[in-house]
Amino acid sequence: MASTEALPSVDGYPLVGIVPSYVRDPFACIDDIASRGDVVEYRFGYRRFVGVYHPDPVETVLVTEAAKFRKPDFLRQSGVEFLENGLFLSEGEQWGRQRSLLQPMFFLDRIRSYGETMVDHTRHVVDEWDDGEVVGLRDELSRLTLRILAETLLGVDIREERERTITRLSDAILEVSSPTSPAAFLPPWVPSLTRYRFRRAVGEFEDLVDELLTERRDGDPSGDDLLGLMATAEFEDGSRMDDETIRDQLMTFLLAGHETSSLALTFTLFYLGQYPGPRERAVAEARDAAEDRLGPADVPDLTAVEWAIKEAMRLRPPAHVLFRQTEEPVTLAGHRIEEGVPLTLSAYHVHNDEEWYDDPDEYRPSRWADGLEEDLPDYAYFPFGGGPRHCIGMRFAMLEMQLVLGTVLRSVEFELVTDPDDVGLTPATTLRPDSEIRVRIRK
Numbered sequence: 001m002a003s004t005e006a007l008p009s010v011d012g013y014p015l016v017g018i019v020p021s022y023v024r025d026p027f028a029c030i031d032d033i034a035s036r037g038d039v040v041e042y043r044f045g046y047r048r049f050v051g052v053y054h055p056d057p058v059e060t061v062l063v064t065e066a067a068k069f070r071k072p073d074f075l076r077q078s079g080v081e082f083l084e085n086g087l088f089l090s091e092g093e094q095w096g097r098q099r100s101l102l103q104p105m106f107f108l109d110r111i112r113s114y115g116e117t118m119v120d121h122t123r124h125v126v127d128e129w130d131d132g133e134v135v136g137l138r139d140e141l142s143r144l145t146l147r148i149l150a151e152t153l154l155g156v157d158i159r160e161e162r163e164r165t166i167t168r169l170s171d172a173i174l175e176v177s178s179p180t181s182p183a184a185f186l187p188p189w190v191p192s193l194t195r196y197r198f199r200r201a202v203g204e205f206e207d208l209v210d211e212l213l214t215e216r217r218d219g220d221p222s223g224d225d226l227l228g229l230m231a232t233a234e235f236e237d238g239s240r241m242d243d244e245t246i247r248d249q250l251m252t253f254l255l256a257g258h259e260t261s262s263l264a265l266t267f268t269l270f271y272l273g274q275y276p277g278p279r280e281r282a283v284a285e286a287r288d289a290a291e292d293r294l295g296p297a298d299v300p301d302l303t304a305v306e307w308a309i310k311e312a313m314r315l316r317p318p319a320h321v322l323f324r325q326t327e328e329p330v331t332l333a334g335h336r337i338e339e340g341v342p343l344t345l346s347a348y349h350v351h352n353d354e355e356w357y358d359d360p361d362e363y364r365p366s367r368w369a370d371g372l373e374e375d376l377p378d379y380a381y382f383p384f385g386g387g388p389r390h391c392i393g394m395r396f397a398m399l400e401m402q403l404v405l406g407t408v409l410r411s412v413e414f415e416l417v418t419d420p421d422d423v424g425l426t427p428a429t430t431l432r433p434d435s436e437i438r439v440r441i442r443k
Contacts, residue, residue: 007050007335008037017043023199026427028130034349038333047074049338052341052345055356055377057332061324061345061381062343062387071327072342087392088252096387097235098249104227105153111396114152115296118400121148122407131443134417136335136436137266141404144369148400153253156212157224165208166254172201173255177428180349186261209251215244225349226253257429261397265404268312270423270437271363271418272409279409282308286406294406296342305409307365309401313351313383315363319350320431322385347382348431356380413442 008362011035012018021029030051033040038054052058061069067250069089087098104110129135142164150158158166188209230246241249264284268304281304289298322345329338337343353361356376357367373381382389391397417438424434 005334007039007041007360009041009255010043012043016045019045027425029225029243030349031184033349034346039335040338043219050331050332050341052343053353054281054333055350058344058345058379059377059386060332060380061343061380062322062382062385062389065330066387066389068327068330069324069343072323073340074342075323076205077433082392087249087331088256098245099392101233101235102226102229102249106392106396108395112296112397113405114148114396115299115399117152119146119294119407126408126411129412129443131441133441135323137269137431138436141265141269142170142258142262145262145400146254148404149253149258151208153226153257154212154250155227156216158344160327163412165204169201169205169255170259171269172198173433174426174428174430177242199263201361203253205255209254213247224385238336255404257393260384260391260393261404263316263318263430263432264309264313264397264438265401265437266433267316267318268309268401268405269408269414269421269439270416270433271315272308272311273414273439275363278308278311279358280302281406282365283409283413286410289396289406289410294403295401296403297400298406299399302406303369304365304378305382305402305406306398307368309398309405310368310383311363311365314357315352316425316431317347317383317431319345319383319385319391322382322428338369347354348427350380350382350397352402353380413441414439415442 010018013020018029018033033042033051034053038052040051040053041055042049042051052061071088087095087102090098123146125140146163146166147158150156178192216231227246227250230249232240234240272282285302285304286294289301294302296324324343324345326337326339326341326343329336331337349355354360358379359409379386384397385396417440418436422435423437426432426434
């Protein structure tokens with residue numbers, strides 16, 4: 001048996017661990033931890049973690065030894081237990097049955113059938129913009145991707161009031177998980193105003209989901225969409241998904257299903273606003289790809305658009321950290337880790353590591369043009385996770401982002417109003433800009 005080495009560790013401060021350093025500068029803190037090794041132990045508040053900062057142990061956790069890891073206990077104690085039965089938190093046989101049942105909705109032919117709806121919604125939003133109007137990218141793109149998801153996958157009506165309910169919960173999750181919030185590192189039983197607002201937002205969201213389910217049951221429960229599939233399809237043993245699980249799945253998709261796309265598009269347009277060369281190439285390509293409007297058949301011709309998105313997701317991956325927990329003692333990068341230890345897999349650090357990328361801080365979409373992905377280690381780029389639990393909506397998201405971005409670029413010109421130097425990052429459940437990014441529309 002190969003020998004194992006002592007696990008490198010960061011001491012941090014008494015009682016709070018690395019929290020003060022993380023609050024001051026989260027990414028400098030992560031880089032400091034990663035400088036100690038590929039796998040490093042640290043303490044965040046009262047919890048002990050092991051950070052993973054190299055593609056090889058990331059692949060071990062997500063792929064080659066995936067059965068030895070699961071979603072960590074603390075996620076179920078952080079307020080999102082209302083997603084307990086959904087794909088995000090379920091485990092073992094329950095997760096496998098659900099994944100197999102839902103996967104057909106994400107086959108490539110099915111996803112392509114959503115393309116026209118994606119373009120319709122994008123054109124509607126673009127038509128609402130006036131020449132000279134200043135719009136907030138994050139808000140506009142979140143609204144757009146939520147409406148696309150609601151119609152294509154769920155067959156539900158998301159009106160403005162319902163959008164606000166989902167946005168309030170998304171903002172409350174950001175607040176409760178922000179490194180600047182005491183709720184992020186205090187035990188879950190400690191009361192706080194942040195947690196009160198979070199639970200109130202959860203209650204409003206649960207009421208909305210119940211309302212949507214009632215509307216579906218009162219109408220046609222067997223629609224040709226994800227919600228209809230969950231209501232009518234059978235597992236291999238002949239059983240069906242119970243109401244509580246359907247509810248949790250609907251909450252999971254409504255809450256998380258659009259955010260990766262909207263944030264990735266926000267960051268992409270933010271970078272294109274600063275880099276004329278990549279922007280001009282993507283605009284020319286989007287305009288040349290189709291005479292009237294883009295469609296799914298045009299996506300193979302949108303390579304510069306794809307590279308612009310991939311480069312933004314490299315620099316600013318919305319899913320900037322993945323969480324797992326050891327199910328049994330394991331060895332990672334030569335270090336023994338006991339059972340029950342939560343792990344953080346830092347996509348942000350790996351994506352910005354100069355060991356894998358030349359000039360990693362530079363936005364350079366053309367780096368993807370020469371077969372870079374084939375030369376990289378498998379998990380030097382993992383914006384959608386990997387292994388058995390990779391994002392089920394990955395293909396959907398990529399098609400959506402290419403069609404949305406291509407449609408926007410061929411329809412309007414834009415210029416940044418927000419000073420890029422004023423835009424920081426908030427690394428909470430997702431990686432977000434810490435303030436709205438505003439652009440002026442030109443038609």
